[in-house]
Amino acid sequence: MKERPLDFGALFGSFDNFMSYTAGGLVFGAIYALIALGYTMVYGVLQLINFAHSEVFMYGTFAVAWTFVFLHGTGRVNQSLGEALPVLLAALVAAMIVSAAIALLLERLAYRPLIKKGAPKLIALISAIGASFALAEAMGLRDRFASWVGLDDNLKNYVVPGKARDVYSNPVSIQPKGLFDIGGYSVTDVDLVVLFAALAMMVALDQFVRRTRFGRAIRATAQDPESAALMGVNSTRVVQLTFLIGGLMAGAAATLYMMKIGSTRQNAGFILGVKAFTAAVMGGIGNLRGALLGGLVLGVMENWGSAVFGSEWKDVVAFVLLVLILLVRPSGLLGESLGKARA
Amino acid sequence: MIRSSKRWQALALTAVAGLALSACGTTDDGGSDSSGGGGDAGASPLCGKSLAFLGALTGDAGALGQNMVGGIQLALDEYNKDNADCKIELKTFDSQGSPDTAPGLATQIVNDDDIFGLVGPGFSGESLATGKTFFEAGLPSISPSATNVTITDQGWTTWHRVIGNDDAQGTADATYLTEKAGASKVYVVDDGQDYSKGLAGKVSEVLGDAQAGSDQISVGQTDMSAVVTSVKAADADAVFYGGYYTEAGLLAKALRQGGWKGTFMSGDGSEDPAFVEVAGPAAAEGAVLSAPAAPAPSDFGATGLYATQAYDATNIFLAALEDGAETGEEINTFIGSYNEDGVSGPISFDDKGDIESSSIYAYFVKDGELDLENPEQIQ
């Protein structure tokens, strides 16, 4: 392929294209933001990079696809959002439960023993990397596990013998319907649901952390774990709650993702996880609103970068932007920590 | 302390003894032909020996390697059933598709005296990383799936492939798009990897002025919105994607959902029913997927992309064996002069090791399914 020159015209040349790149980026940015919440919450409370959070998300995507297979069968069809809605809601519940369960499992097995020992942060990162490998591989070997227990025949639609590492698609392909146009971009019902669901969940979580007792416990622990413990906050519970919330949000993100993309695989979490983590840092890690802003900015900048430099450079654009932001604002765009969020 | 240094001395002595022995026996290796040479007129000395497969069996591309092993095993089973007194085994070496792991496996293969031929390597990267090793050791190899053009330019005379290279397919695909599909503005997308860039690059080259633009996604990418906007902005009436079915399916889906109505075409990496699953039946409808292989006969006992090629490659080695070839050199000569019809099409090699006449077929997605039975020959 020829190397292409910078093409600012592609982005700014017409309003239609500009809106189209921006809107596409916003929709995906919303998914980044929801995943980024998991990183931000855990970091805010524990100052740990929860590297395995990407797998929490990935298990959620499978939960969505499996729910569809379970309730709908494997016949491949197209459905509109309205037709698929009942199953989709069931899938949302399933994904949130599965993701939250995985997140809690992680906390119990890979983190809590280390936190108790007061181990250095780095070792927690290694523990998380190991857990991330193991979880992704376990999903990729699900056909073997099924045949060990002799259930491979009963579960063949879920474990797909011999193809467990391959892409796994939701049998129901959700067809978006264009509602109205902004510039040249036809805004669909799926896009709107993704954006609004993400925003709504963000607002709800933000309020939860700011206004409830549990939220106050989380903020207190994030600010000063020892004082919080002295004041009667059960820090283990707080950490569990943090992982639980991160897992629930990842499950929701997984549902929105499957609605838009429709297929997943055992390594689907990795790249999204890296992006979401970038978004969290960009917005100011530990900061819930920062995660939202970081996600949206990252999504949009990726698309703008694609337009100007070509899609092959979009990750470079994202990371260079991150470095620039950190140089100007060393603690991210909104820079606050979880603890400082005011009621 | 003293005891352990004694043990080390013993080890050092062993090492010294080893050096001394080498000084005695340094008369070049010259092969171990003492046992071969005549004997039973019927039974080849290769009986009971093995073919090797080198490629991804686990990891993200493991499914493709499993397809190939299916094809190889089918050919061996058929042969072993007919020749109970001369069974050939298969030894598989799993590279996970990584050019970093492959050289160690290649070294193991060339040091294994039981192995007389290699079906593989599976991918282009590992072919480039191991070609020298196999060439220096003189082990004949036939790849069912490595399509990168430059591999056969290295002068490795033991390296062959039973699949048309990216040039052949790229040319046919570009011609199909402009002449049969009537496209005048084709947008070309690749995934940044070698196979994909080779194929998409050839398509771009042949398209010339008919190319409306190009872009690159990355393997594992799921958000295609930027590419969709670019395609629509370029007002393209066809998109060619070089790459594998997962990203191809996602791209096709995003394009259709974005309201784009042109022809979607991709190459052999996407010619798999999973393409339709990923894209969804509506978005996949009408997509054209080319492959340098005829459809497998309906009673063919192995499934999946590259299974037929692997089957054919194995049969070439088995034919060499039946023909009486015994050394690597004889097998290599036999492969060079091979000229038969395999299940994937007619097979003969040019002097670089490329398949001489590769027929390229276009497969269509019809009524929500990839129609594997009625392709159209486009070259």
Place this chain on the structure above:
Amino acid sequence: MAKDSSETKVKKDRRGFGEKYAAAPTPVKVVAVTLLLVLVYALPLLRPPILTTNSIDFGTVMFRVIAFALVALGLNIVIGYAGLLDLGYVGFYAIGAYTTAVLTVYHYSWPFFLALPAAIVVTMISGVLLGAPTLRVRGDYLAIVTLGFGEIIRITVQNVEWVGASAGIKDIPHPTGIGAKPNPPFDQGGLFQVPRLQWDGFVPIVDLEHKTSFLAFGSRDAVPYYWLILTFLLLILIGDRMIKASRVGRAWEATREDEDAAELMGVPTFKYKLMAFALGAAIGGMSGSFYASSQAGYINPQSFPLLLSMLFVATVVVGGSGNRWGAIAGGALVAYLPERFRDFADYRLLAFGLALTVLAVWRPEGLFPPRRTRRAKAAEAEIDALEEGTENEEVTHA
């Protein structure tokens, strides 16, 4: 408490071994070290049973083991000594490999032994260029910034034709050997040939058919590459020992433990952090350079994935961050175990992931924690014991 006492015992034993070694007369030391070295050098030819990988060439695996150990040694300076979390170390590895490839074949035709120092210098400079702006960023953010750097390097080499783009660079020349040049397919070249051992159970047999040419670098045999990289590993080890014991090493330690305090005491922390970063980068680049010119003589962008950076960090931390022997052991384990247990092909990554987690939880200080950590732990235990009361005191002093 029982645990504490067992740990003190372990500590004692180790010191015992070290003291015995230190107390031995010089000739004994020389003989012991020489024998150990001979054993290590001869390992891929001795092919000891159990240790030898049986479905992938042992020599190649040993080369990779040493390459990983070298990387771990370099990254140990960054993570273990200076306390900087670098998640993009693969970027330096790639820069070293690509510099070598570009200089020896793609644009120029330098010999390997000239390209190697050039690659080291180039990676060192790139370490300074990356470090200068980013080391001012807070510690935790350094991880994501360096991760981005690793990705930027990979994407750049994948898309820039000048360095071969996605096709990579092939035909990278091997290092210049000693003795006759190999002339494929049959003549291996070299000064003389060394046979290897083949084991029938535990009975060694000298295998006269598969021989290693002494210092002829070809594609059929990884053992000469192993000897070469092992030699450099030993040199780096000596250098590492010297620098750790110097003023620089102490400055790193001070910076890592408390940056503000170090700064107040007059340690120019930024300068020393940058130095650690550049030195670490240079060693990573060196390893990359050996990788590029090894057996296959072929590199491509896919060989430098993000995941490799994670593995590199794992090697250092698993072994015991801050301890050079720990880093080497970690590197060896991470490169060796998955290849040794290839029979479990499908499960090896799963097992590796589980092993990492279990190891982290079981031994948070790494397999071989640096002496400083062991000392600190012992002191802590003592303080705890004193605080808790007399019944524990006897345990610690026993």
